[in-house]
Amino acid sequence: MSFINYSQKEINCKIVYYGPGLCGKTTNLQYIYNKTSPETKGKLISLSTETDRTLFFDFLPLALGEIRGFRTRFHLYTVPGQVFYDASRKLILKGVDGVVFVADSQLERMEANMESLENLSVNLAEQGYDFNKVPTVMQYNKRDLPNAVSIEEMRKSLNRRGIPEYQAVAPNGVGVFDTLKSVAKLVLTELRKGG
């Protein structure tokens, strides 16, 4: 649910990066943080464990520029991917405007991808959202790894809905901004419809 402030001339939208543990959600945010100019971004906040696993969420505020005189700000969040943090994931989905599903391309993580996607759909429904209507983008991450599953295979398992999809190698930034732009566009388009 976006927040429009007429007085300050601002639109604020919330994007959540979802996906199984260690798929690269935090890495996406870190890359975006490192590659954006200081005046467009806020602090990257990571609530993580001592071993750098996300405990609650990562948060990065980003200003994209103006649209019809309104400053557009996107608040990017990640969820903790590990299965047992489900209660936290539900909380972070509250008020979401757009979702990036980060899938791990490695063969041995395919089951975890599917489980996480199913979990996303269930958790969205619990918040009153229909997964098929929430602006969502699919990112196939870790494409550089030798054990990466073919795109066709990933599409068949994870993207039957036919949402926009991007291949990525998040630590090098491949596909990271394409994914972000795509979900931002979907969210703004939804806003236009009055969603």
Add this chain to the structure above:
Amino acid sequence: MAAQLVMYEDEFTKINAICDRLAKDANAKVVFLVDKNGQLISASGHTQQIDTTSLASLTAGNVAAMGGLAKLIGENEFPNQFHEGAKDSLYMTIVATRIVLVVIFDNRTSLGLVRLRIKKASDELGRILESMNRRNSRPEIGSPFAEISDEDIDNLFSE
């Protein structure tokens, strides 16, 4: 799913005035108003040294986590939270179910005074927010961004 939150100039002015007055009356350092989804609505007092965007997001995360805990033990939510620090303390109150009023204060005031002033301010804020909620849920109000064109959206990403 909750309706989109839209705030107009006069509401913003009224809300800011209430937050300013609360900061003064409670002798608090800073007063924030944050949407439960982590969007900052208003900030009053000595806000210069504080990263307000991060504060808003972490407040929302905290309130969400405590709300989750409340439900686990059969409560609907914990409407008030107090965190005591060595120098500064923080008080959070949920207003009109979807907004959080955050007051940061030090030993120049007391918890009792802060609570008293928060009570009055949150009643006033509640009335404004209820009227915003009612207006936002009226179906005849279309999206104020219905006029955005594809070109407008593309322009954001042109650089």
